[in-house]
Amino acid sequence: MRVHLGCDHAGLDLKAHLVAWLTEHGYEPVDHGPFVYDALDDYPVFCIRAAEAVAAEPGSLGVVIGGSGNGEQMAANKVAGIRSALVWSEETATLAREHNDAQVIAVGGRMHSLDEMTRFVEVFLATPFSGEERHARRIAMMADYERTHDLPPLPSSAQAGPGADDPADPADA
Template sequence: MRVHLGSDHAGLDLKEHLLAWLHGHGYEPIDHGPFIYDALDDYPVFCLRAAEAVAKDRAAGLDSLGVVIGGSGNGEQMAANKVAGIRCALVWSEDTARLAREHNDAQVISVGGRMHTLEEMTRFIELFLVEPFSGDERHVRRIGQLLSYEETRILPPLPESAVGRGPDA
């Protein structure tokens, strides 16, 4: 499996660690940068490329996932989620790492290099990479709603229990 990596300067050390860890565990890591420390770098440059590569690989039928890394992971997640068809989850625990795949079929995760130890982050990524999507109907339905909105910009219909309530009433 290919694993595309992108980060900013705050995630550079973890990215370097992951390149070796992934290779040692039988994955094919692809580094989208940065390649040197620059405190003024711009994470979208690298995270968009990593997410775009995952989308292209998957469209070509390849087994591919991605990891984007920053100080908090927030901006990197936002960048990856701008790529059409990509669902990137911010991961901060073992449960969120597993659920990103099991429930949301996320193809990319984002981690905060300043939020956790190297060992914790490596474990989150390991769990994400091995967890399969459950395929449960409710999760497939929800992902379908997201994909439909992404393509059409038409909101999904309200459930019967919400009709006549809230701002759409």
């Protein structure tokens, strides 16, 4: 499996470690940069490229890395069709794949040890999407919104309180 990687200066050492680890474990890493340390680099440059590559190659996965992982996750999520999850534990790595069918994870290089982060990536790559109907339905809602920008319909069980009209409902206009 091909694994696309992108980071900023705070993730450079972890990315280099992951490239070697992925190769040793039979994966095909694709490094989208950066390749040298620059304390002023901009993570969107590299993380968007990694996420674009994942979107263009169904079946591949991606890892984006920064100091906290927050900005990197946000950048990856700007790519149409990408679901990127911020991972900070084995459980969040598992759930990102199992429930959300995330294709990209973001990890914080300053938040965890090298061993912890490597384990998060290992768990993410080894966990399949469950395919459960409720999870597939929710992913489809997000994909539909991304495509149309129409809000998902409220379920009949959702009762708005007094004066809490749904701004997206044309009947409320």
